[in-house]
Amino acid sequence: MKRHWILLVICAPVLVLSAALSIWALNAPGGNVAVIERDGEVLKRIDLAIDQEITIEYKDSCNVIEVSGGKIRVKEALCPDQTCVKMGWLKSGAFPIVCLPNHLVIEFERPDYADADAVSG
């Protein structure tokens, strides 16, 4: 077998597996509580039932986060790429909104670190 065929045989499963995982990630269920994190620390827990606007500052930059109708998104950002704004509303539990320049991550709260209030309430 020629050498380049061996490499193609390695690449093909990577592509297929990634495509499958992508589809899974897009459809993972969300939740009612979102968390805003920076550098691995939770900055805020947000109950999505309450409509609000939150501004999170970072150095000279900031992100304006909007909660509306049980959904959450980044409404405005002072970063050059605006990727987090373009991502729109947070939909999937496996696919967080990330603002890399501002080190900001927004995702649905995972069951493993939900506190007692969330369980009893």
Added chain:
Amino acid sequence: MKVKRLTELSLMTGISLSLFALEMLIPNPFPIPGIKLGLANIVTVFAIYRYSAKETLLVLLARILLSSMFSGSLTTLLYSLTGGLLCFSGMLLLRKWVNEKHMYISSVIGAILHNIGQISAAIAVTKTMAIISYLPFLLVSGCLAGAFTGLCAQMAAGRIRGRN
């Protein structure tokens, strides 16, 4: 370094920066950080097969540094640098294994390595494992974009060889 070589390498850097600037003008339909066509990589793939490792590395580093200055996002420099260097090392190892007629395969493997490097750097900087869920998206786009840029480099190499 001979003047002719230096000129050629500067030209390579110039071309890759132009491709980078061109790509900035194309609206990105995928709102995921890190997903892009990577036109500038055409030059890297081409240079790997045409120049020595040191020369290619010079072109690559100059392009990554200057392009992040042009785009005004120095924060993403670290991600591009990690991805770029991992991709470079991978393609360098493959240079002996995959001949010039199958450049595009090196390019695909390079793209996969680039994505892995990028995501690892992003996870290390933001200390957020959740970013790993971007990897499958990056890999799908990386494989396709890598094949495309690799084919471009392959065609360019074919034409230039014909002239020399």
